[in-house]
Amino acid sequence: xxxxxxxxxxxxxxxxxxxPLLYALxxxxxxxxxxxxxxxxxxxxxxxxxxxxPAFSCLVPIASLVGxxxxxxxxxxxxxxxxxxPAAFEAEQAAQCGYCxxxxxxxxxxxxxxxxxxxxxEVRSQLAPNLCRCGTHMRILRAVRRAAVAMGxxxxxxxx
Amino acid sequence: xxxxxxxLLAAVGLVLAVVAAVATGxxxxxxxxxxxxxxxxxxxxxxxxxxxxxxxxxxxSTCHTADGGQPLAGxxxxxxxxxxxxxxxxxxxxxxxxxxxxxxxxxxxxREGLSRDGHHLYPAFPYDHFxxxxxxxxxxxxxFLMTRPPVVAQxxxxxxxxxxxxxxxxxxxxxxxxQQGPMGSADRGQYLAEGLSHCGSCHTPRNKLGAExxxxxxxxxxxxxxxxxPLNVHSPAARPWTPEDLFVYLRxxxxxxxxxxxxxxxxxxxxxxxxxxxxxxxxxxxFAQQMSAAPAAKExxxxxxxxxxxxxxxxxxxxxxxxxCANCHEAGAGMMLQGRPPLSWGTPLHEETPHNxxxxxxxxxxxxxxxxxxxxxAFGNDFTDAQLTEIAAYLxxxxxxxxxxxxxxxxxxxxRKGSIR
Numbered sequence: 001x002x003x004x005x006x007x008x009x010x011x012x013x014x015x016x017x018x019x020p021l022l023y024a025l026x027x028x029x030x031x032x033x034x035x036x037x038x039x040x041x042x043x044x045x046x047x048x049x050x051x052x053x054p055a056f057s058c059l060v061p062i063a064s065l066v067g068x069x070x071x072x073x074x075x076x077x078x079x080x081x082x083x084x085x086p087a088a089f090e091a092e093q094a095a096q097c098g099y100c101x102x103x104x105x106x107x108x109x110x111x112x113x114x115x116x117x118x119x120x121x122e123v124r125s126q127l128a129p130n131l132c133r134c135g136t137h138m139r140i141l142r143a144v145r146r147a148a149v150a151m152g153x154x155x156x157x158x159x160x
Numbered sequence: 161x162x163x164x165x166x167x168l169l170a171a172v173g174l175v176l177a178v179v180a181a182v183a184t185g186x187x188x189x190x191x192x193x194x195x196x197x198x199x200x201x202x203x204x205x206x207x208x209x210x211x212x213x214x215x216x217x218x219x220x221s222t223c224h225t226a227d228g229g230q231p232l233a234g235x236x237x238x239x240x241x242x243x244x245x246x247x248x249x250x251x252x253x254x255x256x257x258x259x260x261x262x263x264x265x266x267x268x269x270x271r272e273g274l275s276r277d278g279h280h281l282y283p284a285f286p287y288d289h290f291x292x293x294x295x296x297x298x299x300x301x302x303x304f305l306m307t308r309p310p311v312v313a314q315x316x317x318x319x320x321x322x323x324x325x326x327x328x329x330x331x332x333x334x335x336x337x338x339q340q341g342p343m344g345s346a347d348r349g350q351y352l353a354e355g356l357s358h359c360g361s362c363h364t365p366r367n368k369l370g371a372e373x374x375x376x377x378x379x380x381x382x383x384x385x386x387x388x389x390p391l392n393v394h395s396p397a398a399r400p401w402t403p404e405d406l407f408v409y410l411r412x413x414x415x416x417x418x419x420x421x422x423x424x425x426x427x428x429x430x431x432x433x434x435x436x437x438x439x440x441x442x443x444x445x446x447f448a449q450q451m452s453a454a455p456a457a458k459e460x461x462x463x464x465x466x467x468x469x470x471x472x473x474x475x476x477x478x479x480x481x482x483x484x485c486a487n488c489h490e491a492g493a494g495m496m497l498q499g500r501p502p503l504s505w506g507t508p509l510h511e512e513t514p515h516n517x518x519x520x521x522x523x524x525x526x527x528x529x530x531x532x533x534x535x536x537x538a539f540g541n542d543f544t545d546a547q548l549t550e551i552a553a554y555l556x557x558x559x560x561x562x563x564x565x566x567x568x569x570x571x572x573x574x575x576r577k578g579s580i581r
Contacts, residue, residue, distance in 0.1 A: 061483020
């Protein structure tokens with residue numbers, strides 16, 4: 001039995017300790033926001049926060065998570081009352097197919113919690129590990145800028 | 161105590177050398193007059209082309225290009241044990257670059273470490289190697305640099321520890337350590353390795369004053385927190401480096417018989433990918449020869465996969481490996497079926513310290529944008545320090561028959577804080 005703390009709630013799971021966190025979230029906890037993309041840590045669709053840092057949940061065995069704080073997109077509010085970052089993504093219509101968006105939002109959340117005045121270059125390099133195949137990158141960047149303002153900061157122009 | 165005496169001797173030596181340098185007039189050499197920027201069309205095209213190949217062999221742009229900056233325009237911060245040095249602008253901008261440098265001024269900078277105006281350059285610029293270059297190669301490099309697009313960019317001020325902001329101290333260093341002049345070797349590989357490609361800058365250990373220790377040439381050294389492994393009889397490689405293996409590795413950043421290049425070496429291989437093939441082959445042949453008496457080359461090393469005993473000794477490491485690493489690195493994984501080498505074939509697990517292994521786990525491998533190459537996600541956010549320690553111990557026990565690493569937690573802390581050692 002392994003105890004996980006997800007979005008502030010403690011769960012006790014009877015699963016293999018080497019099970020990737022993503023499987024536990026989706027199959028055992030019915031938290032389906034994080035998506036399975038590549039299973040190799042190369043696409044970012046499964047991104048969640050571990051101790052407030054973004055991580056690929058498809059590659060994190062749950063044995064490594066005892067006593068650590070896991071956050072998923074379900075922890076950022078509800079459809080009726082979304083948090084600042086999901087609300088900004090919605091306002092900018094950043095999702096097309098939407099498969100990458102939960103990961104994009106979680107990585108943005110981590111960035112803006114640490115620094116709500118990042119430069120444009122920091123935003124782009126921070127989001128680089130997450131892929132979007134629809135090509136909504138410019139909307140995603142607009143959503144990040146909107147979210148930064150909503151969180152009391154703002155994305156700064158990068159120096160040339 | 162021994163270390164303090166060595167420091168004292170080093171300090172006394174430096175003071176004496178400063179006195180000697182001042183006495184012989186070498187501390188403040190003269191300027192070489194500015195010239196009107198030579199027209200790009202005045203250089204022979206073939207010479208410029210040859211210079212481009214040489215610039216790749218010399219890795220000029222790795223240090224002289226800032227992250228996201230214009231090529232060769234300088235500004236990159238080079239962290240050294242003596243402070244931070246900012247690479248200068250070597251584009252032909254007349255004000256902030258080398259646009260008004262004559263051929264003679266360029267030759268003098270490469271051979272004597274002097275700027276055009278006569279001030280001493282710091283030996284982070286490896287003129288102790290470039291001094292060996294032939295006139296013909298320097299002419300080609302000069303032609304290449306002077307035909308680049310000029311970029312206006314002023315390098316920031318260096319941040320050095322006392323007394324190194326006084327550039328006269330460098331004159332003393334030169335008296336002690338700079339061996340000017342040609343190599344006197346007919347071996348192209350050796351000429352490139354010890355001259356232009358300055359391999360010893362990273363792979364040869366340095367003394368207290370930052371000079372390479374010549375009788376430990378290619379003996380392995382620390383660079384930017386990574387360990388540049390020995391390239392001589394002390395090579396820790398698990399399998400022999402043939403000239404062909406080395407050529408492919410230097411050219412592509414990956415050897416199917418060893419592993420991927422990582423850290424500062426990945427930048428070197430990106431440059432060598434664009435260097436003349438015969439020159440990279442010469443470098444490969446030279447270093448294969450240097451390592452030909454290393455243990456792996458002498459006898460077929462036993463390359464174990466002791467998953468059973470390693471798992472018993474490090475059960476937490478085994479579980480973490482199974483969940484995070486096995487997807488790609490376990491026998492039968494998709495990546496392994498594409499012919500990627502097992503972890504036991506790479507050098508890092510066979511090195512004396514776990515630093516390189518930990519760097520790769522924490523930071524991953526990321527090919528430059530637009531360039532295909534080995535990819536690995538960064539696991540630095542996924543694992544705690546204790547978990548990284550477990551994984552490193554497990555890998556060492558599973559994939560080598562060497563004794564366990566000592567003090568892995570210290571290495572984890574070094575890698576986490578970006579220690580440059």
